[in-house]
Each structure stands twice: as C-alpha cells, then as structure tokens.
Amino acid sequence: MAHFYRIGVDVGGTNTDAVLLDALAPRQSADRGVLALHKTPTTGPDVTDGIEAAVRRVLTDSGVPAEAVACLTIGTTHFVNALVEHDARRLSRVAIVRLSRSFTREVPPFSDFPPALRRLIDGGCCQYVDGGLHIDGAQEAPVREDQVVAACAEIRARGLSAVVVAGVFAPIDDRFRQEQQVRDWILRELPGADVVCSADVSQLGFLERENASILNASILRFARRTIRGFRAAMARLCLRCPLYLTQNDGTLIDAATAARLPIRTFSSGPTNSMRGAAYLGLSDRESTATLVVDIGGTTADVGVLLPSGFPRQANAYVTVAGVNINFAMPHIESIGLGGGSIVRVVDQPDGSPVKVTVGPDSVGYHIITKGTVFGGDVLTATDIAVAAAEIAKSADKSESGSEAEIIGNPALVRHLDPAVVAAVQARIQAMLEAVLDKMKTSPAPLPVLLVGGGSVVAPIAASLSGVSRVVCPPFHAVANAVGAAIAKVAGTVDAIQSTADRTTDQLLDQAKATAIERAIRLGAHPESVYIADVDVIPLQYVENQVRVIVRAVGELSLQGVQAMAKEEVEEVEEVEEDDEQEKNGSASGKAGAEHHQQAVPEPDPLTYRPTISRNPKSGVQEWIVSETDVKWIADGCYVLGCAGGGTPFSDALRIRDQLRAGYRSRIIDVASLHDDDVIYWGGHMGSPAVSNERMANDETEQAVAELKAHLGHEKIDAFIDLEIGGANGLQALTLGSTKYENCPAVDADFMGRAYPTYWQTTLSAYEDDALVPCAIASGDGITILMTRTNGDEIVDRALRASCAQMGSRVGMAARPTTKSIVQRCAVLNTFSLAWRLGRAIARAAATNTTSTVAEQMINECGGPGAAKLLFRGKIVAVDRRLHMGHSYGEIRIEQVRAADVESSEPEETEIAPVATGGFLTIPFKNENLYALHTAEDGSQTYLATVPDLISVIDSQSGRALGVPEFRYGVIVTVIGIVCSPRWTESPKGLAIGGPAAFGYDIPYKPLGTYVEPRSVISEYGEAE
Structure with missing residues (x-):
C-alpha cells in the first residue's frame, strides 16, 4: 500500500482545523506527511458546516479523491461545551437507579452539582433498589426485578428517558453483572430510553462515577444528533470511510461508541494538540518526557507528554463544569497568556x-x-x-x-x-x-x-x-488536527484483582496480554502494539486486593479500518424516530424539577458570624451549625488529618442536606457538660476505597444503638469525636443532629488530629481499658460487641480483623465517658480550630491571598510560636505501598522557585519557612509521620515529628492534600502545628503517639509551644 490517507479535524470554539495526512509518509519528511490543511471559523451550535467546509477544502487542495480516504477522525469540545455553557437545548434531564440494599442513601445524587447545572439536568427521580457488591466481589444483595419494574413506573410518570444505573462496587462486578441486568429490565419497560451503566463510564469512587455517568446520560441525545450530523457531512462529501472521534487520552473511539460514551471525548482537544506537537516536532528516536505549550488567543495550555507519547494524566478526581468526576483526563495547566x-x-x-x-x-x-x-x-x-x-x-x-x-x-x-x-x-x-x-x-x-x-x-x-x-x-x-489524524488504537484493562492465589507479576502479565488482545480487536496492527501504561495500586485496609491498570496502544491498520467500515454499513439508525424523541426529551422531566432544595447563598467570609444561642431548657450556650460552618469545619478537618483520616467531602454533603431538610446540629463547650452526662464517642474504621463507594452512611449510628442497648442507656447526653482529623471529624455533628440522637457535639476530640488506629488516643494515654465495651456495625445488619480486653491495642487489632470480614468498613462506638474524663484527657476546642482553619481557606480565596494561606492558618493556630511554615516546594516523588492493611510510603518535595509563588511581593502576613533549599522527605502511615529536611550540602534536620501535626497544603487551592491526592508536580506548602500537651505530658502519650510508635528511633523535639484554640462559642456568644 503506497498511501494511507487520513483526515484529522479539530472543532474548537473559534476555529475548525482540518488536515489531510498520508500516514505512510516518512515522519522525517519536510511536510511530515501533511498534504493539505485548512482553518475555518466554527459555525455556531451546528458545527457540521465548518467541518464540511474544512474537509472539502483539504480534499480539493490535496487532490486526493474522497474514495481514497481511509478514515475521518474528529476531535471536538462540542459535547463538554454543552455542559459548561448550561445549554438546556442540548441537555436532557436524568433519572437515577441506585443498586444497594443498605448504602448510598445518606448522600443523594446531584449533591455536589452546581445549582444552575442541577436545575437543568436533575429529573428529580432517584430510585433505590436492592443490589450492590462488597469489595471482595460478593453480592451485598441480588437485584430484584419487581423493584426495577416499580422504579420504571415512577421514571415513566415523570416523563424521563435518560437513566443512570449505579451500583456499589459495579466496576468489579464481572460475575453477577447487576447493572447490565437492571439495564435490560429498564429497556424492556421503557423502550427507547437512554440507559447508562456507571461501570461502563468510570472506576471506583461511587459519587464521582455516578456524576460522570449523569453528565454522559444528559448529553446522549445531543451527542447522537451531532454524530449523525458528522456522518451527513461525510455523505455530502462522498466520504465512505469510517468515522472516529478522539478520546481524552489521545486514542481512537469509533463513532457508535462515542455516541454512547461522549464523556470519553471531553478533553480530547488538549490531548490532540500535544500528540500532534510530538508528531510534528520530535523524531522517532526521541523517547523522553516533553513539555507542550499550546498558545491560543486567550490562554496557554501546558501539558506533559510521557516517553510513551501520551499525556500525563491528571489527579484521580477532576472537575468538569463544576462537577467532580473520576474520569481519566490529561493533566493540563492553563495561564492567561494568549495572542489577544x-x-x-x-x-x-x-x-x-x-x-x-x-x-x-x-x-x-x-x-x-x-x-x-x-x-x-x-x-x-x-x-x-x-x-x-x-x-x-x-x-x-x-x-x-x-x-x-x-x-x-x-x-x-x-x-x-x-x-x-x-x-x-x-x-x-x-x-x-x-x-x-x-x-x-x-x-x-x-x-x-x-x-x-x-x-x-x-x-x-x-x-x-x-x-x-x-x-x-x-x-x-494546526497541531490539534494533526493529533486527531495520527490517533492510535488502545486496549485497556482496569480492574481490581486478588493476589491471594497469584502474584502481582502474574496478574500484570495476564492484564498485558488482555490489553494487547483488545487493541488488536479494535483495529490496531498487531506488530505495532506496545504497552503504554502500567500501574498497580494497593487498596488500603484490604488484604490481597490491588487495582491493575494496563493500556496497550498500536497504529490503526488498514484491516481495522475495513472492518470498521463494514460495521458502519451494517449499522442502522432510526433517524426520524430518534429526532422526534429528542424533541420530546428536550422538555422532559419538568415534573421532577420542583423537589430541589434551596441552596443557601455563600456568605462573605470576612464578615460572617456563627450563630450562638442559649438553650432555653439547659441555659447552655450552643453553636447552631450552618452550611457555611460545615464547609469550613470539613476543610479544617482535612488539614488536621495530616494527610490521613479520609476525605470529609461526602460527610459534609450529608450534614448539609440534613440542615436543608430542617434538622439541626449544635456544638457546646466542654464546660457546659454536666457531671452525670453520658457521653458517647466513636467513628468509622476501614478502607477508604469502601468509604468512597458506600459514601457517608449510618454505620456509626448503628454501632451506638447496639452499645446503648447493651448498656441499657435510653439516651445519650452528648457525643465527642474520636478524632478531629479527616472524615471522622464530622461524626459528632451527624450523630448528634436532631435526625438521630438530638444531642450536642462537644467541642473536643481524643486525638486533636488523625491517627491510623483506635488505641492511639489521648484517652488511652491516661485511662486503662478505655475502649471496651465497644460495638462495631457494618451498615448492612451485622454488629459485633467486644466486652473485655487486656489492653487497648488488641481491641483495635481484633476489631480491624472483624472489619475485614464485614465489608472492610464499619462504624464503631466505644465505652461511654464522663465530663471529668473529657476535661482531663480530651484535646479541647478542636471544632473551633477546624472552623478557623477552614475560614482561613475561604478568606484567602475571597481576597486572592491563597499564596499566603499557610501563614493565615498558622496565625489561626496561635502564631509562629504554635505553628511553623516548614517548607515550600514541589512534590517530585511519591512512593506508596500497603502493609497489614495500612498505606505506607513517602513523598519528596524539592525547593520551590520564587517564580512559582503567585505573589512575588512580600505580604504583611508572610512567615519565613523553617528550611529553604534542598528537599523535604515526609513518610506516612496513613498520616504524615515526620518532615526530614536535606540541605544542599547533604546535612539533615528533622523539622517536625509526630505527635506534632504535619500538613501538606496545595499552594494553588489552599486546601489540604490527603495521601490519595499526593501526586507529582503539585506545588505545596508544608506546615507544622504543635500538638496538644495531652500527648507530651504523659510518657504513655509519647509511647503510643510519638515516633517510636511507628518504629522510628527519633527523639521527639517539640515544634513550639501549644496554644489552646479559642472557643468559637466564647468569642461569638454572650459574655458569661
């Protein structure tokens, strides 16, 4: 074959670019195989005119007959623009069917959508049916046809035709295929409906996967109409070749699949630009990471091409149109630099x-x-x-x-x-x-x-x-159009697998073979296929389970093109019927729009005052928690989590929705407790992977109910958090709300931070056998009571072993405590501290001073004597591993250049870092353990160690990073916060919370002098 002509098109917001490429031309030739190119204005909402004009021009200029073109590949941001622009004409309302007998009910769909977008696409119909899996692949419950039929009746009554089916742990369901079974029942009951299975869209992380599926379902009709327009333009151009679109990772997706999964094309524009730049500017012999700068009229987009020739991916969670999703997207940084x-x-x-x-x-x-x-x-x-x-x-x-x-x-x-x-x-x-x-x-x-x-x-x-x-x-x-023209074929494996009976290497070998086979089946030339990406990610707190990701890519072959052409000829579309359905669907679901709760306007963080009121019955001043308070406390809890404790995100959404539903949560100072008060405490235990699938749930409430029944308590008087760090920092607000125990949360906790185990508490540092009796609950009907022990450490080990058999996540309630013990053992005013840290983040964002948010946090902790700015830098290495259910590893942070700090002018609040130059190493066991600075001359200094708090702050957003968010290239600021004297005044405290508890022979040196956080109630309440 002398020629293999391919046309690449990139549809941008301003221009549509097209190139005609001879894919068999030598890459080193002067024209790089580009026989013709053209740039034409993009023509409004209907982009087909611009595509047709550009393609017609390159055919004319090249002299290549239409019948000689092997394929047409289009990269477009058209689909994602419909969401970004909130275009109601292109979006459908969506119904949700969730598969889980016991979980996901506390955080409903659309919880984190921007209100304007939610109003457009929320059909007001979420149906819960039995189903779902555990992390080991066993069924939580089988799906039931009668429940699905009833759900369909409700969807039909609301006039909805776009449906998302989302099951707990659906991405690992290769045995029961619950989502696919439910989809078949829905299509039988609702012929012509658009049904999206979440496992077809994304991987673990329930809410983010469901969000991605919702976005995909909402634009399905528009995507089909657009792709039919592409094909119509091809017909007018007499192009009989297959139509492809480019995916977010720079590989091909056939038009039929793109019409089902348009979300895969959302970020194809920047990827095409990078891939095209490499093709035009690098030789075949170059195999090094390369930076690509794409400068347009308004912004410059910068990405990194890996030696594999594909873009470096962004974080596990990315945002599209203000919605958090866990879909693969290229890591792009944009700055306001363009020709205009x-x-x-x-x-x-x-x-x-x-x-x-x-x-x-x-x-x-x-x-x-x-x-x-x-x-x-x-x-x-x-x-x-x-x-x-x-x-x-x-x-x-x-x-x-x-x-x-x-x-x-x-x-x-x-x-x-x-x-x-x-x-x-x-x-x-x-x-x-x-x-x-x-x-x-x-x-x-x-x-x-x-x-x-x-x-x-x-x-x-x-x-x-x-x-x-x-x-x-x-x-x-026209590098973007070139990138579309040269796109390759990919086969991917992304699955959670067991290492109980196979080694990791054996799993990888099998995954590689499967990925290669899939790439060839999709049209790649067998001799050109190679493995582009390999990753193995252990699952925290889950033994013998790893996530294996392998991607194989290869050049599109003539045989692959011919096979695709045959499939397209055989494909039959009912255009008129579908068009009529789209007309009806554009206004569908209006009946479901009235249910939306009214979002509370965001207050000014510079003037906001929390609500403190005196309880008319008890006479106690109470902090009545608002949505703003919840958001700030959650952000502060993640800072105090020291990279561990799990994200408070879904728990904050849960409490926010409770407040919007009319329930109340309140906080009191320790001094307001009574001597005879019964004070419960506890929190969640288990794998973050399970937490991310089941989301915030009522396991802790169930454990409290079990312990209350065992001890004969009719009611509890207050709830105190196990730890303020991470997701557990919000448990007291949830359980104490009027929806559950209707008791106040105490402004204190038993860690003042986050730690990986339950026996690492200040309570255990001063009390013997502080944990039993205790109860754990799985959330799906299983509870365990532990009544006796010979030490607190064995309690945690025993409960953690039981937790593994109960789905790898449980809620725990431990032996109730008293006011005198709380006063003697607890770290006080930690809700207040979390709130102040969250307020600092909000104020920095509102005043464009995020570059100094770390300094503002330090001042909230009591100033430079009580907290330190340890280091500014960039994460240049991340090492993660799993042992005995815990996430171990370390990050390395190198000195940041002055040009990386947005504010080059010194601020009044700026605090000098403890160390400059060289690099910082921070090992972690779920939480950060110490900060070791290595100077440029090789000398080393421990800047901070546990039990002092070490938090890594994203310098761009001002928010804390947890272990799951650690990744290469992030600019960060590391702060240290002096721990409560509860840890240092007792030898047992240092033994269970200091460096020795983690196997390090490092003497603890206090970072500074502790300053007790000022109570929000005492500051904003009435003077006593």
Whole structure:
C-alpha cells in the first residue's frame, strides 16, 4: 500500500482545523506527511458546516479523491461545551437507579452539582433498589426485578428517558453483572430510553462515577444528533470511510461508541494538540518526557507528554463544569497568556524600571479589530511580538520571528518604547518558565514544543530556564488536527484483582496480554502494539486486593479500518424516530424539577458570624451549625488529618442536606457538660476505597444503638469525636443532629488530629481499658460487641480483623465517658480550630491571598510560636505501598522557585519557612509521620515529628492534600502545628503517639509551644 490517507479535524470554539495526512509518509519528511490543511471559523451550535467546509477544502487542495480516504477522525469540545455553557437545548434531564440494599442513601445524587447545572439536568427521580457488591466481589444483595419494574413506573410518570444505573462496587462486578441486568429490565419497560451503566463510564469512587455517568446520560441525545450530523457531512462529501472521534487520552473511539460514551471525548482537544506537537516536532528516536505549550488567543495550555507519547494524566478526581468526576483526563495547566492578552504599563516613579502586566484578560477573536497592529487601540501580546520583531530587524538580528513580521501592519507598533517591549517579553518569559517548571517532576531540563495560533507571542529566542530546547514545528497552528489524524488504537484493562492465589507479576502479565488482545480487536496492527501504561495500586485496609491498570496502544491498520467500515454499513439508525424523541426529551422531566432544595447563598467570609444561642431548657450556650460552618469545619478537618483520616467531602454533603431538610446540629463547650452526662464517642474504621463507594452512611449510628442497648442507656447526653482529623471529624455533628440522637457535639476530640488506629488516643494515654465495651456495625445488619480486653491495642487489632470480614468498613462506638474524663484527657476546642482553619481557606480565596494561606492558618493556630511554615516546594516523588492493611510510603518535595509563588511581593502576613533549599522527605502511615529536611550540602534536620501535626497544603487551592491526592508536580506548602500537651505530658502519650510508635528511633523535639484554640462559642456568644 503506497498511501494511507487520513483526515484529522479539530472543532474548537473559534476555529475548525482540518488536515489531510498520508500516514505512510516518512515522519522525517519536510511536510511530515501533511498534504493539505485548512482553518475555518466554527459555525455556531451546528458545527457540521465548518467541518464540511474544512474537509472539502483539504480534499480539493490535496487532490486526493474522497474514495481514497481511509478514515475521518474528529476531535471536538462540542459535547463538554454543552455542559459548561448550561445549554438546556442540548441537555436532557436524568433519572437515577441506585443498586444497594443498605448504602448510598445518606448522600443523594446531584449533591455536589452546581445549582444552575442541577436545575437543568436533575429529573428529580432517584430510585433505590436492592443490589450492590462488597469489595471482595460478593453480592451485598441480588437485584430484584419487581423493584426495577416499580422504579420504571415512577421514571415513566415523570416523563424521563435518560437513566443512570449505579451500583456499589459495579466496576468489579464481572460475575453477577447487576447493572447490565437492571439495564435490560429498564429497556424492556421503557423502550427507547437512554440507559447508562456507571461501570461502563468510570472506576471506583461511587459519587464521582455516578456524576460522570449523569453528565454522559444528559448529553446522549445531543451527542447522537451531532454524530449523525458528522456522518451527513461525510455523505455530502462522498466520504465512505469510517468515522472516529478522539478520546481524552489521545486514542481512537469509533463513532457508535462515542455516541454512547461522549464523556470519553471531553478533553480530547488538549490531548490532540500535544500528540500532534510530538508528531510534528520530535523524531522517532526521541523517547523522553516533553513539555507542550499550546498558545491560543486567550490562554496557554501546558501539558506533559510521557516517553510513551501520551499525556500525563491528571489527579484521580477532576472537575468538569463544576462537577467532580473520576474520569481519566490529561493533566493540563492553563495561564492567561494568549495572542489577544491585554498588555498594561503600570505607572512607576521616575527612574524606576518599567513594570507591566500581561493578561489574564484578552480581546479574544476581536484582536483583528482591537489589536494595535490591526489598527485598534488595545495593546496586546501579539502587538509586542510584532514590535519585538521590528526592533530585532532594525538591529539586524537574525532571531526575529518571521511570522511576527507579516502580522497586521508593523508600522503601527514601531512607536512602542523598546523598554516596554523588553519588559513585556521578560514578563511572558517568566510566566512560561513558572508554568513549565510547575509541570516538571525533576529539575532536569526538558524539551518544549510550542504550538497554537498564538505561539508567536512566546520569546522562543530567549533562554527559558529549565528547558533544553524550544521547538516550534512546521504546521504548529494546526497541531490539534494533526493529533486527531495520527490517533492510535488502545486496549485497556482496569480492574481490581486478588493476589491471594497469584502474584502481582502474574496478574500484570495476564492484564498485558488482555490489553494487547483488545487493541488488536479494535483495529490496531498487531506488530505495532506496545504497552503504554502500567500501574498497580494497593487498596488500603484490604488484604490481597490491588487495582491493575494496563493500556496497550498500536497504529490503526488498514484491516481495522475495513472492518470498521463494514460495521458502519451494517449499522442502522432510526433517524426520524430518534429526532422526534429528542424533541420530546428536550422538555422532559419538568415534573421532577420542583423537589430541589434551596441552596443557601455563600456568605462573605470576612464578615460572617456563627450563630450562638442559649438553650432555653439547659441555659447552655450552643453553636447552631450552618452550611457555611460545615464547609469550613470539613476543610479544617482535612488539614488536621495530616494527610490521613479520609476525605470529609461526602460527610459534609450529608450534614448539609440534613440542615436543608430542617434538622439541626449544635456544638457546646466542654464546660457546659454536666457531671452525670453520658457521653458517647466513636467513628468509622476501614478502607477508604469502601468509604468512597458506600459514601457517608449510618454505620456509626448503628454501632451506638447496639452499645446503648447493651448498656441499657435510653439516651445519650452528648457525643465527642474520636478524632478531629479527616472524615471522622464530622461524626459528632451527624450523630448528634436532631435526625438521630438530638444531642450536642462537644467541642473536643481524643486525638486533636488523625491517627491510623483506635488505641492511639489521648484517652488511652491516661485511662486503662478505655475502649471496651465497644460495638462495631457494618451498615448492612451485622454488629459485633467486644466486652473485655487486656489492653487497648488488641481491641483495635481484633476489631480491624472483624472489619475485614464485614465489608472492610464499619462504624464503631466505644465505652461511654464522663465530663471529668473529657476535661482531663480530651484535646479541647478542636471544632473551633477546624472552623478557623477552614475560614482561613475561604478568606484567602475571597481576597486572592491563597499564596499566603499557610501563614493565615498558622496565625489561626496561635502564631509562629504554635505553628511553623516548614517548607515550600514541589512534590517530585511519591512512593506508596500497603502493609497489614495500612498505606505506607513517602513523598519528596524539592525547593520551590520564587517564580512559582503567585505573589512575588512580600505580604504583611508572610512567615519565613523553617528550611529553604534542598528537599523535604515526609513518610506516612496513613498520616504524615515526620518532615526530614536535606540541605544542599547533604546535612539533615528533622523539622517536625509526630505527635506534632504535619500538613501538606496545595499552594494553588489552599486546601489540604490527603495521601490519595499526593501526586507529582503539585506545588505545596508544608506546615507544622504543635500538638496538644495531652500527648507530651504523659510518657504513655509519647509511647503510643510519638515516633517510636511507628518504629522510628527519633527523639521527639517539640515544634513550639501549644496554644489552646479559642472557643468559637466564647468569642461569638454572650459574655458569661
């Protein structure tokens, strides 16, 4: 075969680009196989006109007959734009069917959707039916046909035709296929319905998987209509070849699958740009990580191509249209730098250096009328590029950009002050260096590929720090369309498997063989297939269970194209009937829209005051918790979790919904307790993977009920948290609400942080046998009582062994305590501290001072004497492993460059880090254990150790990172907080909570002097 012609199209918001490529042409040839290219404006909501015009032009310009084209591949952001733009014409309302007999009811669907988007697509119909699995693959309950039939009747009554089926642990259900069985029953009862099974969309993490499935279901009709439009355009062009779309990872998806799973294409645009840049600018022999900068009219998108040739993926959880999902997306950082970025000259005193700003605002597509070089009155980055070229030319410098010389009318910018031009170019260079260094995971210089229509603004002749070379390849303006044209075929395995009877290597070998087989079956040439990605992730607190991820990729073969063409000929679509259904579906589900709870407007964090009222019966001042308080406390709990304790996210949603339903949660100071009060305490135990599937549930309430029955208690007077760190920090607010025990939560806990085991409490440091009697409950009807022990440590070990047999997650309630014990043992005012830390995060976001949020947190903890800014840097290595059910590992953080800090000007609140230069190592066992600084001369210093708190803060968002969020390249600030004297005043406290408890022979040295947090009640309540 002499030629293998492929057409690639990228549909952007402004332009539609097309290229016709000879895929068999030598990659090193001058034209890279690109025979024709064209750029045309994208034509409004119906993008097919732009596609047709661009494809027709490249066919004409190349002289290649339509019948010789092997395939057409389209990359588009059209589907995700429907969600981002909240376009009701393109979105359908969605019903939900959840499969679980006992779980998921406390956090309903759409809980974390932005209100405006929820109003558009929430059909107001969530049906709960039996089903669901445990983490070991056993059924929680079998699905029941009668329940599904009843659910369908309700969906039909509400006029809904888009349905999501979401089962607990559905991604590991390869035996019972519960979701698929329910889907078949729904299609029988509701012919023509769009049914999306969550396991087809994403992996573990119930709410995020369900969210992704909802987004997918909402745009299904629009996606089918769009893809039919693509095919109609192909028919008018006499193209008989298969139609593909590109996925988020840069590989191909056939049109029929894309019509079922359009979410897989959401982020294909940036991926195509990176893949196309590599094809155009790198040789076949280069196999190194490469930075790609795609500069458009408003923003510059920066990504990393791995040696595999595919983009580095983002975090496990990403956000689309404000919705958290756990779908694979490329890791992209965007800055406000583009061809239309507005340049401003800041007035300076005479003799001072010129100071300028670039962006983030932009004239966008108005540059051809507003840009100075086009006769407008706005100074843009493009004008500076043209002016720089003119200055270089007048100085007879060969580095001048040839493209800049022919943009607009250069004479219109020759008056610009060379000092201003130089200052702007220096600012652009600094912006690029900062984002490039942020994306790197090591200090070694990497090559940069520069593409995009706005790439002319980059001063590529300058020496970029940390960059080995800058390549602006031929056809760089249409790199995205080239990336679509060269997309490969992928076969993927993503499954949880047992290592009980097979080694990890054996599991990997089988997964690799399966992934290769799938890639070939999807059309890859067998000889071209290789393994691109391999990952093995142990599941915390679960023995012999690992998640295995393998992806094999290969070049699309002629045989694969021909097989796809045959399938497309055989595919029959009922266009008229479906169009009529879409017309009806555009207004469907209106009956379900009235149920939405009214969201409370976000208050001003600078003026907000919590509500403190005096209980008319007890006379005690109570903190009446609001939605704002819950959000701030949850954010603060994650800081105090020291990277462990699990995310409080779903628990916060649960409490928020309880408040919206009219229930109340309240907090009291320890001094308000009575001597004879019965005070219960406890929390969750088990695997975060199970918590993420079952979400916030009532296991702890069930354990409390079991213990109350055993002890004969009719009621409890108060509830105190086991630990303030992580998700357990919200248990007292949940259990004490008027929905459950109707008792106040105590502003205190028994850790002041998070620890991995139940015996590592201040209670155990001062009391013997503090845990028994205790009860655990699985949430699905199983409870266990433990009444005697010879030590607290064995209690935790025994309960954890039982927990593994009860689904790897339980709620626990331990021996009730008294006011005198709480006063003597507990860490006081920890709800208040969590609230203040969360408020600091909110205030920093509201005042654009997130760059100094760590300093603000330190001040909330009592100032530099009670907390320290340990280090600023970038995570450059993450090591995770599992042993005896606990997550072990460490992270390495290297010194951050000044350019990475958004605020280059010192702030009044800025506190100097304890250590600078070199790198910081933080090992963890669920929680961070110590911070070891290695200076540039090799000397080492322990900056902090347990029981002092060590928290890693995301410098960009200001929020804490947990162990699951640790990843390469994140810019972080590490803070240390002095622990309560409850840990240090007792030798037993240090023995169970200090370095020795984790096997480290490190002497504990206090970080500073503890300052007891000020009670919110005493500050905002009535003076006593």
